[in-house]
Amino acid sequence: MAEGVTPQNEDYSRWYTDVVQMADMADYAPVRGCMVIKPYGYALWENIHDALDRRFKDTGHVNAYFPLFIPMSFFEKEAEHVEGFSPELAVVTVGGGEKLEEPLAIRPTSETIIGHMYSQWIKSYRDLPVLINQWANVVRWEMRTRLFLRTTEFLWQEGHTAHATSEEAVEETLRMLDVYTDFAMNEAAIPVIPGRKSDSEKFAGAINSYTIEAMMGDKRALQSGTTHYMGQNFAKAFDIQYLDQNNELQNCWTTSWGLSTRMIGAIIMAHGDDKGLVLPPRLAPIQVVIVPIYKNDEERVPVMEAADSRFQQLKAAGIRVKLDDRTECTPGFKFNDWEMRGVPIRMEVGPKDVANQSVVLARRDIPGRDGKSFVSWADLETQISELLVTIQKAIFDKALAFREAHTYNVETIEELTKAVDDGFAMAWWCGSRECEAAIKAATKSTNRCIPMDQPGGSGKCIHCGAESTEKAIFGKAY
């Protein structure tokens, strides 16, 4: 733990697990596939939570909470849903020492129980739309787990809405896709591709699923958030019905959408480097860390005084700042320590700086001298605020340039096979399951999505050659 992480180009997977642990984000729990989210990782999640929650409320949603336990029979009401989720359910069969009459599933997602409640709450067109979100933990018994990316239990938010018309529900589904896109781009600084999932990749029980797909540092794809248009599938299965203006009974149209702690994995892999995390300023638990530098007590007093004043100055300006006053570590140690934790700006305050009434600022995203600047105390909060914005944009641009450099327009299966070894492949696709499956079998890559942003025109399906109007993105995914 004393030295650095495994370099990315040596073993990306190990780099990832090293960073997660050494940056103090999470630790392994004594239960298979479960993790402990440590305070630093949780602080990042809280910022993700706040940034999303704000957006949900701005778009008219409210929060509520539904139970962890769901009667097993609920899963059997929607055919595709039960098929999709049964294999990964954790089920409680004993309570209080007694075998339960009906086993209880621990929620893998809450469409069923929320659908059940909606059927009781919704009576009239005047009750619609219902726009509820919940922040919760869910459990999916996955085969293989990875910290943040796929854990047995994870935290997320799941929005569940019910509408009077198909149009409204579709609109809601796309609106939330926009919300996720906006969040990913502007808060997490991850250039995501919003798109529609193919039939075989969509959510169990949905008519259409949408995703924001991101490219990680190893050029693999990560589905970072999803929204689903359920049509009337769940409304019919759970009797979510209302009386319209003509006193006629109608089924609702429902949606659901979720974004999980996986987003933390996305942030780590989209921006991180061999020195550790690189956090986007808008989400970083600590935006500026102050490292005081002194040789002896004589220097220590004025340096600490100046450092503390800077701390107060930034804090008053609403900047998330930390003063690293540990006496047992050398400055060099602290530099590496905070770089590992991805703090966007390091402020060095030493005797020379005190004499000049200035500080040294070092950017996490630009190593070495190039990322350093000298800033006077006077307008420090302004300079830092601007620098945080600059860094936010810089890491976004860097991630975008990386993705673009590793995205290929391909016209043959051979080209596609080659492309997915080095990123994303964009290809005309006829939309058939057969072609999708064939491509998957031939290239070991999957259809990530059909981007919302289409080039227009038409071309020949990369597999069957049929005239196609949409391009799809293929890649190797997490």
Place this chain on the structure above:
RNA sequence: CGGGGAGUAGCGCAGUUUGGUAGCGCACCUGAAUGGGGUUCAGGGGGUCGCAGGUUCAAAUCCUGUCUCCCCGACCA
């Protein structure tokens, strides 16, 4: 779930082949010196070897079972 690897101090490991009662580095504690890129020296604390059972005078070491983690595949947010 299939294939491979591994569980010994907080972390990383040696010791296991040839059973004899546990060691190294880092971290931690104390002191001194140091301090603008992972300081140095000295002293010190901490484990009974993933867990359960078995063989034996004796088990980290041999046997059986079990749990967990990592890597690669099939499935998934």
